[in-house]
Amino acid sequence: IQVRETQALILAPTRELAVQIQKGLLALGDYMNVQCHACIGGTNVGEDIRKLDYGQHVVAGTPGRVFDMIRRRSLRTRAIKMLVLDEADEMLNKGFKEQIYDVYRYLPPATQVVLISATLPHEILEMTNKFMTDPIRILVKRRVLISTDVWARGLDVPQVSLIINYDLPNNRELYIHRIGRSGRYGRKGVAINFVKNDDIRILRDIEQYYSTQIDEMPMNVADLI
Numbered sequence: 001i002q003v004r005e006t007q008a009l010i011l012a013p014t015r016e017l018a019v020q021i022q023k024g025l026l027a028l029g030d031y032m033n034v035q036c037h038a039c040i041g042g043t044n045v046g047e048d049i050r051k052l053d054y055g056q057h058v059v060a061g062t063p064g065r066v067f068d069m070i071r072r073r074s075l076r077t078r079a080i081k082m083l084v085l086d087e088a089d090e091m092l093n094k095g096f097k098e099q100i101y102d103v104y105r106y107l108p109p110a111t112q113v114v115l116i117s118a119t120l121p122h123e124i125l126e127m128t129n130k131f132m133t134d135p136i137r138i139l140v141k142r143r144v145l146i147s148t149d150v151w152a153r154g155l156d157v158p159q160v161s162l163i164i165n166y167d168l169p170n171n172r173e174l175y176i177h178r179i180g181r182s183g184r185y186g187r188k189g190v191a192i193n194f195v196k197n198d199d200i201r202i203l204r205d206i207e208q209y210y211s212t213q214i215d216e217m218p219m220n221v222a223d224l225i
Contacts, residue, residue: 004055
Protein backbone atom coordinates (compact mmCIF):
# COMPACT_ATOMS: atom_id res chain seq x y z
CA ILE A 1 0.00 0.00 0.00
CA GLN A 2 2.92 2.33 0.73
CA VAL A 3 4.04 2.02 -2.91
CA ARG A 4 1.54 3.90 -5.06
CA GLU A 5 2.05 1.88 -8.23
CA THR A 6 -0.27 -0.55 -10.00
CA GLN A 7 0.23 -3.95 -8.38
CA ALA A 8 -2.87 -5.79 -9.63
CA LEU A 9 -4.61 -5.61 -13.01
CA ILE A 10 -8.14 -6.95 -13.53
CA LEU A 11 -9.56 -7.36 -17.04
CA ALA A 12 -13.32 -7.68 -17.59
CA PRO A 13 -15.48 -8.13 -20.73
CA THR A 14 -17.76 -5.12 -20.14
CA ARG A 15 -17.50 -1.58 -18.85
CA GLU A 16 -20.29 -2.23 -16.35
CA LEU A 17 -18.47 -5.19 -14.79
CA ALA A 18 -15.18 -3.26 -14.60
CA VAL A 19 -16.90 -0.41 -12.75
CA GLN A 20 -18.60 -2.90 -10.42
CA ILE A 21 -15.23 -4.48 -9.63
CA GLN A 22 -13.77 -1.03 -8.93
CA LYS A 23 -16.60 -0.16 -6.53
CA GLY A 24 -16.22 -3.47 -4.72
CA LEU A 25 -12.47 -3.01 -4.28
CA LEU A 26 -12.85 0.57 -3.05
CA ALA A 27 -15.40 -0.62 -0.48
CA LEU A 28 -13.19 -3.50 0.68
CA GLY A 29 -10.04 -1.37 0.83
CA ASP A 30 -11.63 1.76 2.28
CA TYR A 31 -9.77 1.67 5.59
CA MET A 32 -6.46 0.76 3.94
CA ASN A 33 -6.60 3.72 1.55
CA VAL A 34 -6.46 1.44 -1.50
CA GLN A 35 -6.56 3.37 -4.77
CA CYS A 36 -8.44 1.69 -7.64
CA HIS A 37 -9.37 3.08 -11.05
CA ALA A 38 -11.58 1.70 -13.83
CA CYS A 39 -10.05 2.07 -17.32
CA ILE A 40 -12.96 1.62 -19.70
CA GLY A 41 -13.85 2.66 -23.23
CA GLY A 42 -16.30 5.46 -23.83
CA THR A 43 -14.83 7.65 -21.08
CA ASN A 44 -12.41 10.58 -21.10
CA VAL A 45 -8.86 9.45 -21.90
CA GLY A 46 -7.41 12.50 -20.17
CA GLU A 47 -9.14 11.52 -16.93
CA ASP A 48 -7.63 8.03 -17.17
CA ILE A 49 -4.17 9.50 -17.68
CA ARG A 50 -4.60 11.88 -14.72
CA LYS A 51 -5.79 9.10 -12.40
CA LEU A 52 -3.01 6.75 -13.45
CA ASP A 53 -0.36 9.45 -13.04
CA TYR A 54 -1.65 10.00 -9.48
CA GLY A 55 -1.01 6.31 -8.78
CA GLN A 56 -3.42 3.38 -8.47
CA HIS A 57 -2.82 0.18 -6.52
CA VAL A 58 -5.36 -1.74 -8.61
CA VAL A 59 -6.63 -1.08 -12.13
CA ALA A 60 -9.81 -2.75 -13.42
CA GLY A 61 -10.80 -2.31 -17.03
CA THR A 62 -11.67 -3.59 -20.45
CA PRO A 63 -8.78 -5.00 -22.52
CA GLY A 64 -8.85 -2.32 -25.23
CA ARG A 65 -8.61 0.73 -22.98
CA VAL A 66 -6.11 -0.94 -20.64
CA PHE A 67 -3.81 -1.80 -23.54
CA ASP A 68 -4.16 1.76 -24.85
CA MET A 69 -3.04 3.14 -21.47
CA ILE A 70 -0.08 0.75 -21.44
CA ARG A 71 0.98 1.85 -24.93
CA ARG A 72 0.73 5.50 -23.87
CA ARG A 73 2.95 4.60 -20.89
CA SER A 74 0.34 6.04 -18.55
CA LEU A 75 -0.24 2.60 -17.03
CA ARG A 76 3.15 1.38 -15.86
CA THR A 77 3.36 -2.37 -15.45
CA ARG A 78 6.73 -2.83 -13.70
CA ALA A 79 5.17 -3.36 -10.24
CA ILE A 80 2.25 -5.56 -11.32
CA LYS A 81 2.23 -8.84 -9.39
CA MET A 82 -1.18 -10.21 -10.37
CA LEU A 83 -3.34 -10.33 -13.50
CA VAL A 84 -6.99 -11.39 -13.09
CA LEU A 85 -9.04 -12.33 -16.16
CA ASP A 86 -12.65 -12.10 -14.97
CA GLU A 87 -15.27 -13.90 -17.09
CA ALA A 88 -12.52 -14.96 -19.47
CA ASP A 89 -14.90 -16.94 -21.67
CA GLU A 90 -17.01 -13.81 -22.21
CA MET A 91 -13.91 -11.83 -23.20
CA LEU A 92 -13.02 -14.47 -25.77
CA ASN A 93 -16.60 -14.43 -27.09
CA LYS A 94 -16.33 -10.67 -27.55
CA GLY A 95 -13.10 -10.98 -29.56
CA PHE A 96 -10.65 -9.67 -26.94
CA LYS A 97 -8.16 -12.54 -27.31
CA GLU A 98 -5.44 -10.60 -29.12
CA GLN A 99 -5.77 -7.60 -26.80
CA ILE A 100 -5.43 -9.87 -23.75
CA TYR A 101 -2.26 -11.35 -25.23
CA ASP A 102 -0.97 -7.84 -26.00
CA VAL A 103 -1.50 -6.76 -22.38
CA TYR A 104 0.16 -9.92 -21.05
CA ARG A 105 3.32 -9.28 -23.09
CA TYR A 106 3.94 -6.05 -21.15
CA LEU A 107 3.72 -7.67 -17.70
CA PRO A 108 6.69 -8.82 -15.57
CA PRO A 109 7.57 -12.52 -16.10
CA ALA A 110 6.72 -13.45 -12.50
CA THR A 111 3.17 -12.06 -12.65
CA GLN A 112 0.62 -14.41 -11.07
CA VAL A 113 -2.36 -15.03 -13.37
CA VAL A 114 -5.87 -15.79 -12.08
CA LEU A 115 -8.36 -16.87 -14.74
CA ILE A 116 -12.08 -16.98 -13.85
CA SER A 117 -14.42 -18.63 -16.33
CA ALA A 118 -17.91 -20.14 -16.23
CA THR A 119 -16.99 -22.57 -19.02
CA LEU A 120 -13.78 -24.25 -20.18
CA PRO A 121 -13.65 -24.08 -23.98
CA HIS A 122 -10.47 -24.95 -25.89
CA GLU A 123 -9.41 -21.28 -26.03
CA ILE A 124 -9.49 -21.02 -22.23
CA LEU A 125 -7.33 -24.12 -21.81
CA GLU A 126 -4.94 -22.74 -24.42
CA MET A 127 -4.72 -19.50 -22.46
CA THR A 128 -3.96 -21.29 -19.18
CA ASN A 129 -1.13 -23.19 -20.88
CA LYS A 130 0.34 -19.96 -22.25
CA PHE A 131 -0.01 -17.75 -19.17
CA MET A 132 0.45 -20.20 -16.29
CA THR A 133 3.00 -22.67 -14.95
CA ASP A 134 1.50 -25.69 -13.17
CA PRO A 135 -1.87 -23.97 -12.70
CA ILE A 136 -4.23 -24.99 -9.91
CA ARG A 137 -7.79 -25.56 -11.11
CA ILE A 138 -10.69 -24.85 -8.76
CA LEU A 139 -13.95 -26.26 -10.11
CA VAL A 140 -17.07 -25.05 -8.31
CA LYS A 141 -19.72 -27.79 -8.25
CA ARG A 142 -22.48 -25.99 -6.35
CA ARG A 143 -25.24 -24.86 -8.71
CA VAL A 144 -27.31 -23.03 -6.09
CA LEU A 145 -26.37 -19.78 -4.34
CA ILE A 146 -28.35 -18.45 -1.37
CA SER A 147 -27.93 -14.76 -0.65
CA THR A 148 -29.26 -11.89 1.44
CA ASP A 149 -30.29 -8.57 -0.10
CA VAL A 150 -26.99 -6.98 0.92
CA TRP A 151 -24.91 -9.54 -0.96
CA ALA A 152 -27.30 -9.99 -3.87
CA ARG A 153 -26.95 -6.35 -4.75
CA GLY A 154 -23.22 -6.63 -5.39
CA LEU A 155 -23.00 -10.12 -6.86
CA ASP A 156 -22.13 -10.72 -10.47
CA VAL A 157 -22.55 -14.44 -11.12
CA PRO A 158 -22.32 -15.44 -14.79
CA GLN A 159 -25.03 -17.50 -16.46
CA VAL A 160 -27.68 -17.33 -13.72
CA SER A 161 -30.97 -18.31 -15.36
CA LEU A 162 -33.30 -18.55 -12.34
CA ILE A 163 -33.89 -16.31 -9.32
CA ILE A 164 -36.25 -17.44 -6.54
CA ASN A 165 -37.45 -14.81 -4.08
CA TYR A 166 -38.23 -16.75 -0.91
CA ASP A 167 -39.98 -13.61 0.26
CA LEU A 168 -40.68 -10.25 -1.37
CA PRO A 169 -38.43 -7.34 -0.39
CA ASN A 170 -40.07 -4.60 1.68
CA ASN A 171 -38.15 -2.04 -0.34
CA ARG A 172 -39.52 -2.16 -3.89
CA GLU A 173 -36.24 -0.84 -5.35
CA LEU A 174 -34.45 -3.95 -4.04
CA TYR A 175 -36.66 -6.12 -6.24
CA ILE A 176 -34.88 -5.09 -9.44
CA HIS A 177 -31.48 -5.68 -7.80
CA ARG A 178 -32.56 -9.21 -6.87
CA ILE A 179 -33.98 -10.30 -10.21
CA GLY A 180 -31.30 -8.38 -12.13
CA ARG A 181 -28.81 -11.15 -11.30
CA SER A 182 -30.44 -13.36 -13.97
CA GLY A 183 -30.59 -13.01 -17.73
CA ARG A 184 -27.48 -10.84 -18.01
CA TYR A 185 -25.56 -10.09 -21.23
CA GLY A 186 -28.68 -10.72 -23.32
CA ARG A 187 -29.38 -14.17 -21.88
CA LYS A 188 -32.85 -15.35 -20.87
CA GLY A 189 -33.74 -15.23 -17.18
CA VAL A 190 -36.73 -16.13 -15.01
CA ALA A 191 -37.71 -14.86 -11.55
CA ILE A 192 -40.13 -16.78 -9.31
CA ASN A 193 -41.68 -15.13 -6.24
CA PHE A 194 -43.12 -16.98 -3.26
CA VAL A 195 -46.13 -14.83 -2.31
CA LYS A 196 -48.41 -15.26 0.71
CA ASN A 197 -51.79 -13.59 1.01
CA ASP A 198 -50.17 -10.99 3.26
CA ASP A 199 -47.71 -10.15 0.45
CA ILE A 200 -50.29 -9.28 -2.23
CA ARG A 201 -50.12 -5.59 -1.36
CA ILE A 202 -46.32 -5.59 -1.73
CA LEU A 203 -46.59 -7.45 -5.04
CA ARG A 204 -49.09 -4.93 -6.43
CA ASP A 205 -46.87 -2.07 -5.27
CA ILE A 206 -43.90 -3.57 -7.16
CA GLU A 207 -46.02 -4.03 -10.29
CA GLN A 208 -47.19 -0.43 -10.17
CA TYR A 209 -43.72 0.95 -9.45
CA TYR A 210 -42.14 -0.85 -12.43
CA SER A 211 -45.23 -0.58 -14.69
CA THR A 212 -45.30 -4.32 -15.24
CA GLN A 213 -47.46 -7.35 -14.57
CA ILE A 214 -46.10 -10.33 -12.64
CA ASP A 215 -48.05 -13.38 -13.81
CA GLU A 216 -48.94 -16.45 -11.79
CA MET A 217 -46.37 -19.20 -12.33
CA PRO A 218 -47.36 -21.47 -15.25
CA MET A 219 -47.21 -25.26 -15.05
CA ASN A 220 -44.49 -25.42 -17.74
CA VAL A 221 -42.03 -23.21 -15.86
CA ALA A 222 -39.15 -25.58 -16.74
CA ASP A 223 -39.63 -24.70 -20.41
CA LEU A 224 -39.06 -21.02 -19.62
CA ILE A 225 -35.67 -21.46 -17.98
